[in-house]
Amino acid sequence: MEDQNSSTDIDIYKSYLKVDNPYKGGKTLAEIKSQSQKMYKLSSNENPIGASPKAIAAVQAAANNLHLYPDRTDARLRTALAKYYDHALKENQFVVANSGSETLELIIRAFMSEGHECIISNPTFLIYQMVAKWQGATIHDVPLLSPNFEVDVEAILAKVNDNTRLIFLTSPNNPTGSYIPKATLDMLIERLPSHVILVLDEVYYHFADAADFTTAVPYVKAGKQVIGINSFSKTYGLAAMRIGYFYTTEKIADYIHQICKPFILNKLSLEAGIAALEDTTFIQATVELVQTERKYMHTELEKIGVHFWPSQGNFILTKPPIGEKEFEDKMLDLGVMVRPVAAFGAPGCVRITLGDREANDACLAALRKVYASFA
Ligand SMILES: Cc1ncc(COP(=O)(O)O)c(C=O)c1O
Incomplete structure (x- = not known):
């Protein structure tokens, strides 16, 4: 049998599993500290009308x-x-x-x-x-x-x-x-x-x-x-x-x-x-809402002067005039959770999930305030 001590030099850890900054997914509502006001979660591409x-x-x-x-x-x-x-x-x-x-x-x-x-x-x-x-x-x-x-x-x-x-x-x-x-x-x-x-x-x-x-x-x-x-x-x-x-x-x-x-x-x-x-009724209702709200948001974002890319999903990618973290914090203060996506390979960009009309209007109101402070 080999000397047991000789095994201490053997590295049992796979080098490629040493990940610096592992992906953690989007924050939940409970993680957001400011619970003083209504918070609209537009950060994880979830369904705006709930579950089937x-x-x-x-x-x-x-x-x-x-x-x-x-x-x-x-x-x-x-x-x-x-x-x-x-x-x-x-x-x-x-x-x-x-x-x-x-x-x-x-x-x-x-x-x-x-x-x-x-x-x-x-x-x-x-x-x-x-x-x-x-x-x-x-x-x-x-x-x-x-x-x-x-x-x-x-x-x-x-x-x-x-x-x-x-x-x-x-x-x-x-x-x-x-x-x-x-x-x-x-x-x-x-x-x-x-x-x-x-x-x-x-x-x-x-x-x-x-x-x-x-x-x-x-x-x-x-x-x-x-x-x-x-x-x-x-x-x-x-x-x-x-x-x-x-x-x-x-x-x-x-x-x-x-x-x-x-x-x-x-x-x-x-x-x-x-x-x-x-549940075809629910599927149809979801799709109709997302497509209607997407058109609405495309039009309204344009009016505010937000730099965005037209979307085929239930979210829209935007590029704010300030750093993405600072923008995220400002939106949070105004009651809207959005998602900086540098980790997805889009530095400086923020993804906004489409909500129902109430959430989208809250988001637009917040965007107007943030953009007005840079006009
Ligand atoms: C492009 C894409 N693929 C796959 C998934 C995985 O979805 P889930 O793991 O929730 O089924 C997501 C979730 O956001 C996604 O955006």
Whole structure:
């Protein structure tokens, strides 16, 4: 046996897991100290009208049986999803997990480890690079093109090599609100080699109304190596329940299912997800509100002289005339929580979630005050 002391020099910590400033997500209302006035939370892209009533009722009913294990698999939610997609996709093309973020984690764990590479396009959602780092993978940033955040297809293709496994694109994109026209996606997907998978994050897809917007569905149906990421946190108003899913080719879905734990979804989330998919009235009400309020905010922000980018999501990216932290604090003092997004690759910018009319008017009133002090 070797001398036991010799093992003291062995570093058991993976160097790539030493993260300086880990992503913590947006603050909750309870974390905001100034509770003296009504606070409008426009910082986490949550649903302005709450949660699907059908989902709430399903959670309440399920709460009577908390002593029993839930379904062993995600099969019932996958059946509901196939129905929701009008059977354009089969049940076994879906994979369900505890949030959209966790679906991303499954994909990254399944396809990448040290020596593998992925491509992201900043500014964008932070989770892709965070989880890819956990796997020891190399991350290449091919920034979106200024001034309007278009995807740089040629630069992405130029970065692809034999070690590349995943490309992450987001449409509508968080935090920019920009989307990827179908022609651009066609161009990219046609030219991807067979060892590279495009992960298209479309958690805001219900809110898009651009004529040339597309989800991943046509590509997956055509058998392309594309994965469409979705979440129940936005349109269905179930952020607290942590439910997400993706759809892809049967081959990729079967492969990733191998690393899904038994009892992957808790009973409350499972029932909430199934009920939410059937709540077409709620889905429609949410989409209508977001699209109406988005038009309203675009017009009103223009009048105030706010520098912003037109959005296809349930939020708008702005560039205030002062530092983003100072701006966040001023808005907080006026009762509105907004989100600085330097960590998403957009330094100096702040993302404002669309609320209902009352919240949006409160936000506009606060913006008028802040901008007036710099006029
Ligand atoms: C682009 C994008 N993808 C995925 C998610 C993950 O959503 P969740 O983990 O709440 O399902 C979010 C959440 O904000 C997002 O903005």
